Amino acid sequence: MKEEILNIPTPFGEPLILYKNRWGPEGGESLSIVSGLQGDRLNGLMVASRLSRFLNDVESGKETGYQIRGTIQIFPVVNYKAWETGNPIWNFDSQDVDLTFPGTGVGELTETICNTVIRHTAESDYGIILQTGERHYEDAPHIKLIEPNRKRRNFARSLGLPIGREVAESPSLVLSLAKQWDQIGLHPFILSAGKPQIYHPQYSDLLLDGIINFMRTNGLLSHNRENSSQREMAFFDAHSECPVLTRQAGLFYPEPVNGTVVEKGSKLGEVRDLYEGAVLEEVHAPEKGYVVTLREHPMVHEKELVGILLREKNQRWFWPFG
Amino acid sequence: MNTQTLLSRASPLGAPLNIVKQTFPAHQGKPVQRVSFVSGLHGDEFEGLYLCHRLIQALRQIQETQPEVFKGEVHIIPAANPPALNQGTRLWPFYGSDMNRMMGPHPGASIPVQMSREIFNHLKECSDLVVDIHASNLHLKELPQIRIIEEFSEELLPLALQTHTDIVWIHPMAGVFESTLGYNLNKLNIPTLVIETGTGLRIEPGFVDRLFHGMIRLLHHQGILASLPSDIPSAPTPQVVYPREVAQTSAKHSGLFVSQASLGQRVGEDEIIGQVLDPVRGVVLEEVTAPGNGLLFTLREQPAVHSGTLLARVALDRKPKS
Numbered sequence: 001m002k003e004e005i006l007n008i009p010t011p012f013g014e015p016l017i018l019y020k021n022r023w024g025p026e027g028g029e030s031l032s033i034v035s036g037l038q039g040d041r042l043n044g045l046m047v048a049s050r051l052s053r054f055l056n057d058v059e060s061g062k063e064t065g066y067q068i069r070g071t072i073q074i075f076p077v078v079n080y081k082a083w084e085t086g087n088p089i090w091n092f093d094s095q096d097v098d099l100t101f102p103g104t105g106v107g108e109l110t111e112t113i114c115n116t117v118i119r120h121t122a123e124s125d126y127g128i129i130l131q132t133g134e135r136h137y138e139d140a141p142h143i144k145l146i147e148p149n150r151k152r153r154n155f156a157r158s159l160g161l162p163i164g165r166e167v168a169e170s171p172s173l174v175l176s177l178a179k180q181w182d183q184i185g186l187h188p189f190i191l192s193a194g195k196p197q198i199y200h201p202q203y204s205d206l207l208l209d210g211i212i213n214f215m216r217t218n219g220l221l222s223h224n225r226e227n228s229s230q231r232e233m234a235f236f237d238a239h240s241e242c243p244v245l246t247r248q249a250g251l252f253y254p255e256p257v258n259g260t261v262v263e264k265g266s267k268l269g270e271v272r273d274l275y276e277g278a279v280l281e282e283v284h285a286p287e288k289g290y291v292v293t294l295r296e297h298p299m300v301h302e303k304e305l306v307g308i309l310l311r312e313k314n315q316r317w318f319w320p321f322g
Numbered sequence: 323m324n325t326q327t328l329l330s331r332a333s334p335l336g337a338p339l340n341i342v343k344q345t346f347p348a349h350q351g352k353p354v355q356r357v358s359f360v361s362g363l364h365g366d367e368f369e370g371l372y373l374c375h376r377l378i379q380a381l382r383q384i385q386e387t388q389p390e391v392f393k394g395e396v397h398i399i400p401a402a403n404p405p406a407l408n409q410g411t412r413l414w415p416f417y418g419s420d421m422n423r424m425m426g427p428h429p430g431a432s433i434p435v436q437m438s439r440e441i442f443n444h445l446k447e448c449s450d451l452v453v454d455i456h457a458s459n460l461h462l463k464e465l466p467q468i469r470i471i472e473e474f475s476e477e478l479l480p481l482a483l484q485t486h487t488d489i490v491w492i493h494p495m496a497g498v499f500e501s502t503l504g505y506n507l508n509k510l511n512i513p514t515l516v517i518e519t520g521t522g523l524r525i526e527p528g529f530v531d532r533l534f535h536g537m538i539r540l541l542h543h544q545g546i547l548a549s550l551p552s553d554i555p556s557a558p559t560p561q562v563v564y565p566r567e568v569a570q571t572s573a574k575h576s577g578l579f580v581s582q583a584s585l586g587q588r589v590g591e592d593e594i595i596g597q598v599l600d601p602v603r604g605v606v607l608e609e610v611t612a613p614g615n616g617l618l619f620t621l622r623e624q625p626a627v628h629s630g631t632l633l634a635r636v637a638l639d640r641k642p643k644s
Contacts, residue, residue, distance in 0.1 A: 009576040011626045012602060092626075093461075094412040099423055099498075106572065109628045134432075135417055168429040171500035243431035249332035274334045301339060302332035305431040 005075075006116045008109065016081070018113065020120060021074045023055045029070035029219045032121035032186075033211065034177065035130035036075075037097045038089065039082025040196040044130025047207045048076040054212070058221070070220035073124070078117055081109070088135065088196065099172060101180040118180060126155070126218065127181040128211060131192040136297035140259030140290075141193035141206055146173075146182045148235065155187055157233045158217035160210030163292060165310060168238035195296050234290070236310040242287055244307040246271050248280040251298040252306050258294040261312070268307050271300060287311055323382050328399065329440050331433060339404065341437065343444075346381050346396040353395035354545045358445050359537070360399045361455040363422045363503065365406020365413070366522040369530055370455030374400035376534040384551065394546030397448055402441055410523055412459065422456075423498075426506035445507060451481070451544065452514040453537065454504050460522035461624040462632065463585050465617075466529045466536075469516050471495050472565070474508045479562065482515055484543040485536035486557035488586070489619050489637055492564050521623050532557065561617060563637045569613035570620075570635045573598050573627040577607050583634070585621045595634055598627060614638045 006018040033051065035044030052074055058066040077083055079097045081090035089096055095110045103114030121127060133139035142163035143156045156164050167190070173179045178188040191210070193203035215221035216228035246252065254269040262268065262285045271281040285291075289309030300306060328343040347353070359377060361370025378398055384391055401407050402421065409415045419434040425442050428435060445452055458464040467489035468482040475492045482490045499505040507514040519533060520526040535554050542550040573579065575598050583595035589612035598608040610633055612618070620635035627633065 008628055008630075011576045011578060011628065088418055089413075094420075094459075096418070096420070099420070106630050108631055112630055170428045171426045171506070172423050172428065174497045174500060238429070241429075245431060249334045251334060299334045301334065301433055303436065304331075304433060 005120050006113065008112065016109070018075075018077065018080060018116065021052045021055070021076075022071070023059055024068040024071045024220070026071055029126070030072070030124040031070065031126045031128065031215065031218075031220050032073045032075065032124040033128045033130065034075045034078060034117065034121070036077040036083060037079055037129065037131070037177065038196070039079050039084070040086055040088045041130070041132045042197065042199040043132050043194045043203055043207065045076060046199055046204050047130055047211070048074050050204065050208050051211060052076070054208070065224045065226070067222050067224070068220070069222050070215075071124070072215065072220055073121065075117060075120070078113060079110070080113070086197075098177060099175040101175055101177045114177075117177065118184075121181065121186070122184055124186055126214075127178070127186040127188045128159075128214075129178055129188065129190045130207065131190050132194045132196050133192060133293055133296075135196055136295065137293050138195040138258055138296050139192040140292050141191075141203055142292055143233070144178075144190035144192060146178050146188055148237070152187055153233070153235055155214075155218065156189055157231055158214045158228065159189060159191065160213050160231045161191065161193075161206070162233060163290060163310070164233045164235040165240075165292065166236065166238040168241075236290070240289075240311045242289055242309040242311050243305050244268060244283060244286065244309060245303045246281060246283060246300050246306055247302065249300060249302045249304075250274055250280050252283070252295050252300045252304075253298065254294050254296075254306070257291045259291065261290050262288065262309070264288045268294070274299075283307075285309060323378070323385060328444060329437055339433075341399065341402060341404065341441070344378055344398045344400070346385055346392060348395050349389045349392045354393045355450045356395040356397065356448055357451045357453070357541065357544060357546055358397040358399070358449040359453045359455065360402055360441070360445065360503070362401040362403050362407050363454070364420070364456065365403050365409060365411050365415075366460060367412075367457035368407075368523065368525055369457040369520040370517070371400050371407070372525050372527075372530045373455055373533050373537070374398050376530065377537060380534070380538065380551070384547070388549075391548045392546070393548050394541075394544065396541065396546060399441065403437075412522070422503055423501045425501055425503045426509075428501065442503060442506065445503070446510060446512060449507075449512055452503075452507050452512060453517065453540075454514055455517045455519075455533075457520045457522055457524075458518055458620075461622065463521040463621050463623045464518045465489055465586055465619040466517070466519040466533050467491055467619060468560070469493060469518055471499060471505060471508070474513075477513055478508070478515060481513060481540065481543075483560060483562075484540045485515070485533070485560070486539060487517070487519075487533065487536060487560050488617070490560045490562045491568060491637075492562065493568070494565050561637055567638045567640065568635055569616070569638055571595075571610060571613045571633050573608070573610070573629055573631045573633055575600075575607035576628045577601070579610070579622050579625050579627045579631075579633060581621060583612075583618055583621065585618060587618050589616065589618050589636060591615050596622075610634070612636055
């Protein structure tokens, strides 16, 4: 059911209205799913829409066998003004929404929006944020975890993505939705796949399937015949991250290695001169690892980040029977 | 004066990305103290660049005519974020990153993260005192002021008083400060004064004049300059305001804010300082009144406002102690 959660008049036009969708009875397990924190992250928006249709179909009996057991909320769009422009942020205030939580009840527009999302999700048990890689980068599908204790890693496993990755603590993390959720007692999971501005149907399928499995595993959704499946996930702590930098400035041509394990010394791409096309440098993996992020935009400075490897020596497996 | 390229990255397009520092060393022997000035972390704030220009010009002249006056060392980084300054944007343009939200321990390896980290580490190594100069954003105009987080006030207030800004505002800590240059240097016991003045993308020469005089006085007070140049006028002591001594007023309606007050004027409680208008229907939505008796030190510049938008701050007159 679509519900209005915020209605603010704009100075010169129609009001800004934010919505959430909500299903299921109160009192059981509860899940909030948020997408659209930035105005250019399409995968999350599409997954939110597809998931809403699925849950509407479950509610109306079109998806036979399924039953909604807990409370599920979806917040498809948060940074409404950024979505109007297709930019990650609203140019009017240059404010990254995911550096503005918990916001304030009465304040600037972005702060009010953030506070509204916090108020509407605070009672949930679980929170899922749908994301992509940062600007100019593509992420292989993975789950980011804050304070990844064993319980959280087990929950994450049911999301069905092959990789779990700890989010490193930093001073600015406290202003993010995930950290705020963590501090008020939700289990937060950030699902990242793909890149900004691009809709990736296969990743969308993967995320949709994973979230439905998560809901079934954790008592939010049931099916009268099929059981949910427990899945395996390789988990990497924050010390596993190995950034790969260029030595030269130029145009970066990546190899198709994102989402694969590469050996030490494997070629990740090369840097060519913008004006003459000559190869300036081959970029190699400094260690064996899983390529979780790869540069998309070709223009790179000297010492520019072109990839992130997750080192295998810090990996721990979470098996279905673990 | 020694000119040093503090940080440099080759660019794919040709011209390298350089951050430049000017240094005025002590005339003889070990410096009594090392002070660093930094401005332009946000690329839409030009007041600090002009202030740095004034300081470099004056210190160079002193060095040429009275080198023996230099007992300490002065470092000046006038343009800490050249890509953003060249675009006139608050954020590092290619990544949309806020350099003043990446200070202290911050993960990642993008170029803005690397630059922020290197500036931070450099200031940490070469400074006993830092002055971080900011203008306001594009929306507000501020009287020259120094802002101090409460926990650092004991050490910073005596220094701030030397600068003769209009206001020294001691305010509570908030999450947003945790990743700023000022907070992180102060946490490392490197006293750091944060200046806010004027408005984004503009220069108020009168404000910068006062700050320039204040900074020269500060250098003299710290013993870096053995004598005070004769052309530095005296100035009144700043008004020090504590958290409960700042009152603010916000818009109750969305519309067009038209100010009827001037920054720096004394206002009385409930005095009308502006209106919020509906220009489409031609009606006055709201008379905006001062929230208390005192000095109007913040005033909205950008007229488009949503309900909740900050319009003005007043440094309240202290009630006489009975």
